[in-house]
Structures are given as structure tokens and as C-alpha cells.
Amino acid sequence: MSGPLGGAAAPRMIGNRYALLAELGRGSMGIVWRAQDNVIGRKVAVKELHLPEGVPPEERQVLQRRVLREARTAGALSDPGVVTVHDVVVEGGLTYIVMELVEAQNLDTLVRARGPMPPEHVVGIGLRVLSALHAAHMAGIVHRDVKPGNIMVGMDGQVKLTDFGIAQAVDDPGLTVNGAIVGSPAYLSPERVRGEPATPASDLWAFGATLAYAVEGVAPFQRTSTASTLHAIMNETPQLHRAQGSLAAAISGLLASDPRARLTATQAAALLGGSGTGPVAVSSAPPPQRQRSGRAKAPLVVAAVVAVLALLAAGFATGRVTAPEVAATGEQQVAAPVTExxxxxxxxxxxxxxxxxxxxxxxxxxxxxxxxxxxxxxxxxxxxxxxxxxxxxxxxxxxxxxxxxxxxxxxxxxxxxxxxxxxxxxxxxxxxxxxxxxxxxxxxxxxxxxxxxxxxxxxxxxxxxxxxxxxxxxxxxxxxxxxx
Known part of the structure; x- marks a missing residue:
């Protein structure tokens, strides 16, 4: 396409400020563009949001307002693990989210291309994402769609969590209105499947499932259909093979079925070996070997049994397990004698x-x-x-x-x-x-x-x-x- 004098067409402008230079990717929610902020002179990413076809006008207005409110709120976050939202533009009936441009691949792409990640890399990524989630939760923001596709991992060790508060408004309309389920099915917590509101605890469940995906190479609850995936979330316990020690304990603690028993961001960071929820760079070097005492044997046991208890609680909820069966199951599943x-x-x-x-x-x-x-x-x-x-x-x-x-x-x-x-x-x-x-x-x-x-x-x-x-x-x- 050429301009009036035969040259290259001028870039499409948004808000009389942002020049869309090249398409970076697209999906059901819209298109992401590499863009130039002509006022400040910096490269940015612009997400052009497309609401799905068939959304009634009144619901479309609700979704638009939700995008504006939550994108502005997310723009107030300053944690280095958060993809910063710079601006929101509504123009020509479309909404554009102007964000920090991150030159990185998402975690899902990396695992699909290279297979399971080394546990020490997963720990480093996890600590950085926990820092971002902690900052968001302290600011009253619930992400609602924590998943590998929303975690950007750069070659320099930079880790960013993206799409704060945006996924709720742009997901499938049948799942985003009238208080129904919001988020990617494989990373929904049990309480979200039941239709309960999104909370920091439900974000942390999704984070635990994301850690499991990164270290194991498979999504712990992903099945061949949405229905079977949701059934797995409510009724099955993920099997951890490559995750060991404190990483396995953190994953299992984050996947506790009852949100009140689930690890907090601070507790998960402590188990993963970080100091609080501060950012930690991802290193390619293995972690230093630590002296292990008899006290260090239990995290593996904890990892197995916390997951078992989550399954047992689900059994009570579904009526599949009676009290005598629970007692017998508990005896069979405990992996080590209590004296350890x-x-x-x-x-x-x-x-x-x-x-x-x-x-x-x-x-x-x-x-x-x-x-x-x-x-x-x-x-x-x-x-x-x-x-x-x-x-x-x-x-x-x-x-x-x-x-x-x-x-x-x-x-x-x-x-x-x-x-x-x-x-x-x-x-x-x-x-x-x-x-x-x-x-x-x-x-x-x-x-x-x-x-x-x-x-x-x-x-x-x-x-x-x-x-x-x-x-x-x-x-x-x-x-x-x-x-x-």
C-alpha cells in the first residue's frame, strides 16, 4: 500500500499520538501492535481490543467501562515484574491499551518450544511473578487470568506479568458477564469454577498451576475439553514428577482446594527461598548446594499430602467420599511415618x-x-x-x-x-x-x-x-x- 505520492503509507495513528508500526500478534481478544509514542519518543505496545461478536449493546458498555477502570488501576502499579499500562484510548468504537513494550517470549511459548524448565529457573521466575502479584493484591487488584501465556520471560532474565485486569473484560462474553466465570479454564481455581468471586487466593491457585506447567511441561489440569478440564480441577490431584523439595511443597500449597488453606504470596516466596516477595533475577546457573538436615526431608511429604487433602475435601464436596473412606484414604496416602x-x-x-x-x-x-x-x-x-x-x-x-x-x-x-x-x-x-x-x-x-x-x-x-x-x-x- 502506498501513500498519495507513491511512497509507503503513513502508519495508522491512535489518539493522535501512537503510530502503529507492526503487528506483534493477534488472538480472540484483538491485536497487539508495536507502536511509537510520538509525544515521548519511545516504543510501546498497543493492544487493540475487539469484543466478541454477538455481545448485546448494554453488556458491551459494561465491558468497555470495566476495561477502562481496570486498565487505569493497573497503570498505577510500579512493580518491576508488572507490564506497565501507560494509557487507554477509546477511538472509533474500539478500545486501545497502551503498554510497556517487552521484548520477550511468554512462558507458554518457551515451554512448548523447549520442554520443561530447570527447577531453579522456575523458582526464579516464580519469585518475580510473586512480587508482581503481591504488589497488585496490596493495591486491591486481582489479575483473574494468571497463566503461562501472560508471563513474559526475556533472555536477560527479565520477567513480566501482563494483562492485569484486562482479561476479565475481553474473554468470551458467556464467561464474563452476569458474575459468571472469568479466566482460562485450565488455570481456574475450584472456587472460581463454582462461580465465586475472583480473589488474591484464586490468583495464587492459577500461579501454582503455572509453576507446575513450567517445571513439568504439561498443564496439571488441562484435558481434551473445557468440561473435562473443569472436572479435573474439582476432582483430581496433579502428579508432580520433576518438582521436588520446596518447589513441590510450594506448588501443592498453592493448589490447596480450600482458599483459606492456600499459601499466601509471602508464604510461597518463603518456601521458594526468596526474601519476602522482592524481585529475583532468573539465573542460568544452578542454585548453591545447601547442607541438608533431617528437618529438610518433609517438604516432599508435605507436597504429596497437601494435594491429597485437597482431593479429600473435594470428595466431601461431591459426596463421593464417606467419612470411613476418608480415614482409610488418608492412611494410605501419607508418604512417610509421622516420626519423620x-x-x-x-x-x-x-x-x-x-x-x-x-x-x-x-x-x-x-x-x-x-x-x-x-x-x-x-x-x-x-x-x-x-x-x-x-x-x-x-x-x-x-x-x-x-x-x-x-x-x-x-x-x-x-x-x-x-x-x-x-x-x-x-x-x-x-x-x-x-x-x-x-x-x-x-x-x-x-x-x-x-x-x-x-x-x-x-x-x-x-x-x-x-x-x-x-x-x-x-x-x-x-x-x-x-x-x-
Whole structure:
């Protein structure tokens, strides 16, 4: 195509500012262009959004407003792991998102071309993406479509997470309006499949599935159809073969079926070996070898059992697993005897080893745990004064079912003990211990006895939660909060 005088046609201009130079790619959501910002004089990427055909006018307006609102919000993020949104232009009935130009391939393309990535590379990429997600979540932004195709990996080690808040508005209209599902099916969390709102926890599930894809070379829940993919998410446990140690534990913790039991960004970063959620460059060199002690054996066990527990919870949700079967399954799936772990377990409540458990906030007690001795309200103290025990994690399995009036049968004391051992061990490994070294502490999981679980007196019902407490191994008091 030539111009009026026979020369090359002038580039198409957007917003009287951005010259579209070349097409970088296209998909169902539109076209991405390499462009020139003629005001500042820099290269940018321009995403030309095309809403799918057949969207009613009123829904089209809703989607357009959502794009504008969320793209502007994403533009406020300044984390180095985020593809920055510079501008939004609405022109000629189309919406254009002007973004930072990243010269990189996406993670999906890299894995398809080269196969599974070395675990140490996956860890480095993961830490950078966690930094971006942490920044977004702190700003109140939920990505909604974390997946390998939205993670850009440069040859220089640069890692960028793109498409913040945009995928919700431009996905298939049948999945983006009226509160229905948003996101790529293979990376939807179980709660999103159920139609619940997107949250930071659902982003972290998708991130866990993305890590699994990068290290294993296959998407953990991808099947031959959307229906079978969603069924896998709700009913199957991914098998990890190449991921080991803390990487396997992080993936399994991120893929916990219950979002309340899922690792946070900070906890996942701690397991992956980063300091907080700060950016970490991807290196081609293998990580330094660390001395391993007996305490380092458990992450593999944790990785297997957390995934098993997620499957068991799904079994209760679908009615496929009865309480006796859950107990038997738990015994079969635990990969190692409990003596290899650094956590003990005790029952609490009626007929339990701790006959009364009444720990309130902030979660510290002035007396140690002693079998047969009640922990009543008089034992509670502030964590800033000397104390013997300190709660560092708590979880209520099957809370979503109980809150809907489902009478969940007691899954068995051994099942509960196994759950507590691995849940508390996993969370113990993510603690940033402020005062004591982790080796100087002991960890105990407290689970309800069967009598406590089944107790009902009018509107009063027995406790259902699992609690994790720590103490000094030498029996001396903690003089400040141990879990920093």
C-alpha cells in the first residue's frame, strides 16, 4: 500500500499520538501492535481490543467501562515484574491499551518450544511473578487470568506479568458477564469454577498451576475439553514428577482446594527461598548446594499430602467420599511415618487430650500444653509478654460445607492427625521466626476429638478447627512473639 505520492503509507495513528508500526500478534481478544509514542519518543505496545461478536449493546458498555477502570488501576502499579499500562484510548468504537513494550517470549511459548524448565529457573521466575502479584493484591487488584501465556520471560532474565485486569473484560462474553466465570479454564481455581468471586487466593491457585506447567511441561489440569478440564480441577490431584523439595511443597500449597488453606504470596516466596516477595533475577546457573538436615526431608511429604487433602475435601464436596473412606484414604496416602516430621498432634475438646481449649486473641498462653490439663480463658496472655505457647496457624476443614448447613461426618481421628501434622509442618516452614531459630522451637497440631466435633447442645456446636501452636524446645518462655 502506498501513500498519495507513491511512497509507503503513513502508519495508522491512535489518539493522535501512537503510530502503529507492526503487528506483534493477534488472538480472540484483538491485536497487539508495536507502536511509537510520538509525544515521548519511545516504543510501546498497543493492544487493540475487539469484543466478541454477538455481545448485546448494554453488556458491551459494561465491558468497555470495566476495561477502562481496570486498565487505569493497573497503570498505577510500579512493580518491576508488572507490564506497565501507560494509557487507554477509546477511538472509533474500539478500545486501545497502551503498554510497556517487552521484548520477550511468554512462558507458554518457551515451554512448548523447549520442554520443561530447570527447577531453579522456575523458582526464579516464580519469585518475580510473586512480587508482581503481591504488589497488585496490596493495591486491591486481582489479575483473574494468571497463566503461562501472560508471563513474559526475556533472555536477560527479565520477567513480566501482563494483562492485569484486562482479561476479565475481553474473554468470551458467556464467561464474563452476569458474575459468571472469568479466566482460562485450565488455570481456574475450584472456587472460581463454582462461580465465586475472583480473589488474591484464586490468583495464587492459577500461579501454582503455572509453576507446575513450567517445571513439568504439561498443564496439571488441562484435558481434551473445557468440561473435562473443569472436572479435573474439582476432582483430581496433579502428579508432580520433576518438582521436588520446596518447589513441590510450594506448588501443592498453592493448589490447596480450600482458599483459606492456600499459601499466601509471602508464604510461597518463603518456601521458594526468596526474601519476602522482592524481585529475583532468573539465573542460568544452578542454585548453591545447601547442607541438608533431617528437618529438610518433609517438604516432599508435605507436597504429596497437601494435594491429597485437597482431593479429600473435594470428595466431601461431591459426596463421593464417606467419612470411613476418608480415614482409610488418608492412611494410605501419607508418604512417610509421622516420626519423620517435626510436628506432633493432640486432640482437644470433649474427651480429648486437652479437655478444654479456649485460646482467644492474640493467640498466646502462659502455660505449656500438658495432656489432661485444660487450657481455659485464664491461660490467655498477650504475645508481647513472656508466654509458653503461641498459635501460628489455624484452619477449619470443610468450613464451606458446614456454613451451608451440610452435616459433615467426623473424618476420623487419624485423618485429622495426619491433616494437622502436614498442615502445621507446611506453615511452620513458611514462618519468619523473629526471636528464636526454627530449630529451637517445637510445633504441635491440635485437632478436635470426635466427641467435640459431634457435640451439639441447642445452638451450641462443637469446635471444628485445626490449630497449630509453637513453643520453645527447651521449655523456657518466649519473651516476644516468635512468629514474626
Amino acid at each position: 516430621l517435626d510436628v506432633t498432634a493432640m486432640t482437644f475438646g470433649r474427651q480429648g487430650q486437652i479437655p478444654v481449649w479456649a485460646m482467644g486473641e492474640p493467640g498466646c498462653g502462659k502455660e505449656p500444653l500438658v495432656e489432661g490439663v485444660a487450657f481455659d480463658w485464664l491461660q490467655n496472655v498477650e504475645c508481647t509478654v513472656p508466654h509458653q505457647i503461641e498459635r501460628y496457624a489455624a484452619e477449619t476443614p470443610f468450613y464451606d460445607l458446614a456454613s451451608k448447613g451440610v452435616d459433615v461426618p467426623y473424618p476420623g481421628e487419624q485423618w485429622f492427625r495426619d491433616y494437622a501434622l502436614h498442615y502445621c509442618d507446611l506453615h511452620a516452614r513458611t514462618l519468619r521466626v523473629a526471636q528464636e531459630g526454627r530449630d529451637a522451637l517445637t510445633f504441635t497440631g491440635l485437632v478436635p476429638s470426635e466427641a467435640e466435633w459431634n457435640h451439639r447442645d441447642g445452638e451450641t456446636v462443637g469446635a471444628k478447627e485445626v490449630l497449630c501452636v509453637l513453643a520453645r524446645a527447651d521449655g523456657a518462655p518466649l519473651t516476644a512473639p516468635a512468629a514474626g
